[in-house]
Amino acid sequence: MNKTKKKKISYVSIALCAILIVYTLIFLALILWGVLTSLKTNDDITLWENYFGLPKHWDTREVLKPWEWEWKNYGAIVEYFQLPLTRNGRRITVPFYTQVAYSVIYTVGCAFFSTLAPCMVAYATSKFRYAFNKVIDIVVLITMIVPIVGSAMSMVSTLHALHIYDTFFGIFVQKFHFTGMYYLVFGAVFKGVSKEYYDAAHLDGASEFAVMTRIAFPLVLSSFALAFLLHFMQFWNDYQTLLLYAPSHPSIAYGLFRVMTDSTGATALGSIPVRMAGCVIVAVPLIIVFLIFRNKLMGNFTIGGVKE
Structure with a gap:
């Protein structure tokens, strides 16, 4: 025994x-x-x-x-958390609930496109073995190592030239890139997928797009969800992107930044406890997301499918 x-x-x-x-x-x-x-x-x-x-x-x-x-400090946030801004030459006031809606649109959209782009490119480079794949890998590594300084003004000029400045579409276009850590992560995940999955789909007459969306992506859905959640937590607290590229569409993090940097204290939001209540409100969604998906966030990137 x-x-x-x-x-x-x-x-x-x-x-x-x-x-x-x-x-x-x-x-x-x-x-x-x-x-x-x-x-x-x-x-x-x-x-x-x-x-x-x-x-x-x-x-x-x-x-x-x-x-x-x-407890009325939280009510003061909802009532007085309004930002005066200029949009298309007109003065507007963005209330609290609109800022929350902008936060959801910005966070979900950026998290999705920031996860989708490296996933697609990683699938292509892992499935089709070409010499150019090494160039893509080198570009990703260089952009991760070498800091790119001074690109904000050129990006603003580009968005103005394309007439997508101060729009969520322009923000999503910026985030739809494959450079970064998650390209390497998805590349390692896709390389662990058996080619027999793809070959069986091709024998059934599936196109390359169908193989990618109906075979490859479902196999790495767990990893995709984890990367999406990590991006979600990152973009929820991001205020600098909207401050630079979409100033008339403030998220709640952007609005909180404006309130915190207001040194006049002329409004009800000048109170320290009220400002702290705003910080708590911003933090609550992230805490809820972490508590719900803590097992997923604390786990590893895995591959779905059937073991042979």
Whole structure:
């Protein structure tokens, strides 16, 4: 009878585990601090310097009950989180809900096209073995290693010349490129796919496009979904792209940047707790996405299909 061997836990593993636990607790403490700060009054922060404690009454300094906290700070974000902008020579005001809609359009669209382009090119270079494939690989590596500085103004000029500046279409065109890490990832994944899948489809009369969309892509759907989720989390917090190339279509991250850089404090959004409430609102979707897809995000890039 075979006895199961117990794995010995080394001191290095214990030390690494302790470091990761402390690292996790620090992040959880920051999230908790941000939520508590968003539920305080501005006087509680600026006048009484209550930076780390629970929300307190402005006069008696007694700790407030949870239902007595400043929940209206989140209502102030919805009500006053409006951006005055110029679009086609006209002054407009973009409300909070429109910014949320722009965030969804921008994030989902950019995540999809940023994932689709390297997936398509990686499929082509892995299926068709030509000498030019090495050139593509070198171009990808060079763009990853060498920083490209000063391309923003030329990109703005190009978008203006094509009449797609300040449009989501222009943004999506920019993101539809194959350079970057995910080209290498998808290339490695496609190289692990058996050629018998493709050959069987060709024998049935399938075209190259049908093989790519109906055979190859479903086999790497798990990897595609993981790359899409990582891109989604990246673009949700991105405000610089819209600031440069679509300034009249602000996302909620762009709007939060405008509020944070407003030094006048003339509106209700000048309050520190209200601004922190805006940060919490922006972070909530990412936390929800992570909690729902945490197993997928923590997993590996895999290949679907039947094992031989």
